[in-house]
Amino acid sequence: MPFLSDHHGCQGWKGEMAGRIRAFDWSLTSLGALQHWSHSLRSTVQLMLGSPVPMVMLWGPLGYMIYNDAYAEFAGGRHPYLLGCAVELGWPEVAEFNRGVMHTCLSGGTLSYRNKELVLLRNGVPENVWLDLYYSPVAGDDQAPAGVIAIVVETTAHVISEQQRQAAEAALRQLTRNLEQRVLEAVDARLAAEEQLRQSQKLEAIGGLTGGVAHDFNNLLQVIAGNLHLLARQEAGNTNVQRRTSAALAAVERGAKLSTQMLAFARRQPLSPAVYNPCHLDQGLGELLQRALGETIRIEVALPDQPWCIHVDRNQLESALLNLALNARDAMGGEGTITLCAENRVLDRTYCAGKDINPGEYLRLTVSDDGAGMSAEVLKQAFEPFFTTKGAGHGTGLGLSMVFGFVKQSGGHIEMFSRPGQGTRVQMYFARSAGEEAQPSLSCAGRAPGGQARILVVEDNAEVRSAALEMLEHEGYQVHGAANGDAAMQLLLEGLEVDLIFTDVVMPGLIKSTDLATWAKSQASPIAVLFTSGHTRDMISCNHQLNSDTHLLRKPYGPEDLSRTVRCLLTGQRARM
Template sequence: MPFLAYHHDCLGWNGEMAQRVLAFDWAATGLGPIHNWPHSLQAAVQMVLASPVPLVMMWGRQGHMIYNDAYAEFAGGRHPYLLGCPVELGWPEVADFNRHVMDVCLAGGTLSYRDKELVLLRNGRPEDVWMDLYYSPLPDDHGAPAGVLAIVVETTERVTTERERQVAEQALRQLTETLEQRVADALSARAEVEAQLRQAQKMEAIGNLTGGVAHDFNNVLQVIAGNLQMLSVEAPGSTRVQHRIAAATRAVQRGATLAAQLLAFARRQQLSPAVISPAQLIQGMSEMLHRALGEAVKVETHLASDLWNVLADRNQLENALLNLAINARDAMRGGGVLSITASNVTLDSAQAQGREELAPGDYLVFSVTDTGVGMPPEVVEHAFEPFFTTKPDGHGTGLGLSMVFGFVKQSGGHVTIRSAVGLGTTVQLYFPRCLEAAPADTADTADMHTPIVTPMGGRETILVVEDDTDVRLTAVDMLTQLGYRVLTAANGEAALELMNNGTPIDLLFTDVIMPGPIKGGELSMRAAQRVPPLPVLLVSGYTRDEVMHNGRLPPGVTLLGKPYRRDDLARAIRSMLDNDTAAHAAHAQPAAPGPAVPANTLQRPPALLLVEDDTASREAMHEILTTFGLHCVAAASAEDALALAGAHHFQVLLSDLTLPGQSGADLARTLLRTQPDMQVLLMSGYGSDAEIGEPIAGALRLGKPIDLAELQQALAPWLSAAQNETNARRVTHAA
C-alpha cells in the first residue's frame, strides 16, 4: 500500500491540514521525508491534527511548524505559509518571544501565559492580539525533549471588550469628577482661539490695505522712474540735468524700498525661492553680522547636526535674520550676547495648535536671542504690525519686524516672539522642511566694475497689456526707444482678441492685476498653449497665487517687479526673445540622413513603475527587470511614485504591498484613476493571497520571494514589445 494512503487510512489523519501535511515536501526541511519520521513525531502529529482546539507543534531546534485546522484559522493570511516553516521565520515580528519559548521547553521546562498581548501581522497589517498560551516539551523516541507543543486560545475579543468597558466607565468617572474644570478649560481655550483669530484677521486686514497701497504706489513710481530713465538717455550731455535725474532716481529707489517693505508684510512681494542649507547660510553671514553689529556685541551660533534644508528666497531670508540681529543690537543698547540657532523640529497636532496657520510636520527653526531690555506684553502684541515702533522719531520705520513676519508667512512658515522686560527677546522663524538637496555653493566671479550694456531690440513685435494709461504709455516709450515694434491693449479681453486674430506677436508683456475677467495669469496660460508657445514677461507691483505655483513661475514665464529700470526691462526682453529664437531653431533642426526610425524607439518613456521601500530588494528587482529588456523607473514610497506618475504614463505598476505611508494597494487605486489602462502587479511577503481590502480589477498578486517564471508570465505582453523594440534598434544601428 502507498505510504500516504497507509497514513491516511491507518493513522486517522483526516481533515484539510492532514491532507496538507501528507502532501508537503518535508524532505526540503530539517525533518526529512515523512516516511522516515520517528514514532514519537508521528504520534505527536496525530494528536495535534485530531484536536479541536488550536494546537501547533514546533519540532527540532529550528521549530518546524505543524498545526491543525483550528490553528490554521487563527493564523489567518499566514496559512498555509507557516506549514513546515521554522517558527522564527514564520512569525518574525515575535521572533524573540518564540526563541525564548523554544529555549525553555527544549530544556524540559513549561510556560503559560494568561491574556498575553502580542502584535501579529496575520493579514498584512499589524494588529494587537491577546491569547492564553500554554507551552510544554514533546519527547522523542528516547524521552528527551525534541519539540514544543503550544495550545493557543485567542482572547482578543474578550480582552478588548473588557478594556473598552473599563475605559466607555473611567471616562465617565473623569467626566463627572472634572466637569467643572473641563468647562473652564474649554472656555479658556475658546477665548484663546478667538484672540488668535482676531489677531490673524487684523493682520490680514492690515496686509490687504498695505498691499493695495504698495501696488498703487509702485505704479506711480514706475511712471516716474521710466520717464527719468528715458530723459537720461535723451539728454546725455547736460551735467545739471543728469544731476537732477540722479537725485530724483534716488528718491524713487527710497520709495521702492518702502513699497517693498509693505509688500513683504502683506505677503505679496516677489520671491525667488531656492533650496537653502541653513548651516551654509548662517556661516556665510558671519562677516556681514560682525560689520552690522560692531565689536561690542558677541555673536554666538549654534547649529544642530544634519540640519534639514528649507525652500525660501535666500536674499529675503538673509535680510530677515540681519534685521532681527540689528533689532537685538538696539535692544542690548550697545553690548551683549546675540545667539543665532538653527535646529530641526517636528510638531504634532497639539504643538502646532498654538501656532496659527501652521500644520503639524517637520520644520527648520531659526532662533535669534538677545540679552537686551526685553518688551512688555502690550508691546509684543503689536510688534509685527507695520509702522509700529518703540524707537524715537527718525530712528526706525516700524517695518522691520512686519517685513520679517510677511516674508516667513509667504514662505509657508510661522514667526513667534517671546520676551520679558529685563530678560531679553527670542524670535523664532519656522520654515517647512524641504526634502530637496541644496545646490553647491559657487563663488560669484562677476566683475563688479564691468560696464552694463543695454541690449537693443531687433524690430520684434511686443504686445503691451496694461490698464493704467500712464504706465502703459511709459512702457511703450521705453520699448520704442529700445527699437521694438509695440502693440497695446488696455485689458485682457482686448489682448486676447489681438492674440487670436492672427496678429504677429513675438512676446507678451502684461501686467498681472487688471480689471475684468481676464488677468495676466490667464493671458500667460493662453500664450503657453499657442503653437509655438509665446514667451511671456509678467510685470507686477506684487505677486499673487495666480502667478506663483508652489513658489515657482510656470515654464516660459518671467516676472519683473515694479518699479523696473529701463536696463532691466531691456535685458529681460532680449534674453527671452533670444532664448525663444534658439529653441525654435533647435526644434526645426533637420535630422541627419539615415533610415526612418519610429519615434518610440528614439526616446523610450519608462514602461514600468517599480515601488519597493527595501533598498536591496528594489535594486535587485530593478536589475532583473532591466535584464528582461524593460525600461523601468523605481520609487521607494507611494508618494515618490505619485510624483513620477505625474510626469510619465506607465503601462505597468509593480509594487510591494506593504509600504511606508500609503500602501501599494491604495497607490494602485490612486494611479488607476488617472491611468486606467495600467496593469497592476502587487508583491507581498504574505503570499499571493495577502489581504488588499477592496478588490482591484485586473490586479495580480505575487508572493515573495518572487518566482521569476511567474513574473515573466505576468509581464509577457510588455516583454514581447520590449524585445521587438530591441530588434528594431539593432536593425537601425546595423543600417
C-alpha cells in the first residue's frame, strides 16, 4: 500500500505550517488534492518544513507557494494569504523578477543573489529590503524540473549598517576635494545651460519648466478653491462672506486660466481630440468671435466647399482661434477686419524641408489682420511665454505661446508672417483625418442619488484630499480617503467596496494611479475611475491626448464640476451593468 504510506508521511510533518498545508484545499490549484501529490513534492516539503531558515517551494508553471514557518515570519502580513497562491499574485510588486526566476529554474538552471535589493510593500508601505536568495529546480517523479525551491535570508540590517559606514567615509573624501574646481564646474555647467536655452530648443526647455510650475500652481489653487467653496456653503446666509468668497473664486478662475495657458505652451495640457469638421467655424465660431471682439471689428470667414476634417480637441482649437483674433483686434486698435480662412492643402517635400512637418494632406487655418504688424525682432520672440509688447496690465504674454503649444501637441505646424504697417498672418496646419465626426454625447441631468454610492478619494496632498472628501460627503456620498495608490490598494484588498475611485494622477508610491485604474476596471463588477490632475505628465495619455474611456477632472475644480462629473460616471457605470 505505497499510497497510504506516502499519505501517512504527510501526517508526520511538524510545525504550524505543516498543519496549514494539510488543511489547505489544494484541489483548487493545479497541484491537486494532497493525497495525490508526487513523492518528490512531498519529500521536498518535508525537508523544507524541517529547515530553520526561510524556505519556499514554487510548484508548477505558476509557482504555487508552499513554505515553512521561518518564511511565514518573513512574509509578515501576507501570511497566510501566500499559501497556495501563485507567486506573481502573491508578490505583484516583484512579479517580473519572479517570472525570470521561474523561467530559469524550470529550464534546469540555478540562481543566487547576495544582498539583492528589492522594494516590497509591507503593510501597504514601500520598503527597501536586501536579501540573500538561492533558487534551485526541484525534479518531479519523472526527473524533469517541476518546481523551484528558494532560500530567502533577509540581510537588510547588515546592508544598512554597511551603507552608513561607507557614507561616513563618501563624506570624508568629499571634504578633501578641491572646492574651487567644483565651483568652476558648476559655473561651466550653468553657462552651457544658458547657451542651450538660447539655441533652437529654447522653447522646449522653457516649456518643461512652465509645465512643472503649472502643476504645483494648480494644486495650490485647488486647496484655495476647495476651501472657499466649503466656506461659502457653511456661511450661505452671510452676505459679506459670499461677496468676498465670490471675489476670491473669481481670482482663482483667472489663475486657473493662466495655468491652462502655461500648460498649453508646455504641450502638457490634457487633450480630448476627436474628428472635427471645419464647417463649425462658419456655423458657430464666427458668431462667438463677433460677440467677443465687439461691433467695431468685422469678421470674414472663408471655407472651401468641402473642407477636410481634422483630428483635434475642438474646445482647444476654438480657444486658440479666439486668442489669435483677440491679438489681431488689439493690433488694429479695436477697429478693422479679421479674416478666418480654411484651405485644403497638399504639402510636398520641398515645402516641408527644414520645417517640423511631414509631407501630406493638411487643413490650413489662417487668421489674418490689417493691423500695425511686427518688426523682425518682435516676430522672432512672439511665441515665447510672457513676451508681450502690450503695457502693464494688458495681457500675460501667454496667448500666442498657448496657440504654439496646442498646435505642436496636436501634431501640427504653425507659422507667423508680419511686417510693420502690413498686418499679421498666422497659419496653422493640421493633418487631414479620414474619420467621421461623432455626434455629441448627451449631457447628464438631475442629481445623483447620494448615500448609496461609495467613493474612494486617492490624493497625496492632505488639504486637497480633505476638501474633496467634504465636497462629496456634502452631496450624500459615502466617502473614504487614501494618501496614495499603495494605501488605496491595501484598503480594496482588505474588502473595501466602492462604486467609484477618484484619484490624482501623479502620486508617490509603488502602485501608480494607472495601475489602480486597471485593477478597478478588471474586477467582476468594474469600478468607475475618475482622474484629477493639474499636470498629467503623460501617465494617463499619449502626448497628453486622452483615450475615450479615460475621464479627467482638471484642477482646480469646484463642487459643481466634481458633482456633475461624478454623477455622469456613476450614471454611465450603472447603464453598462
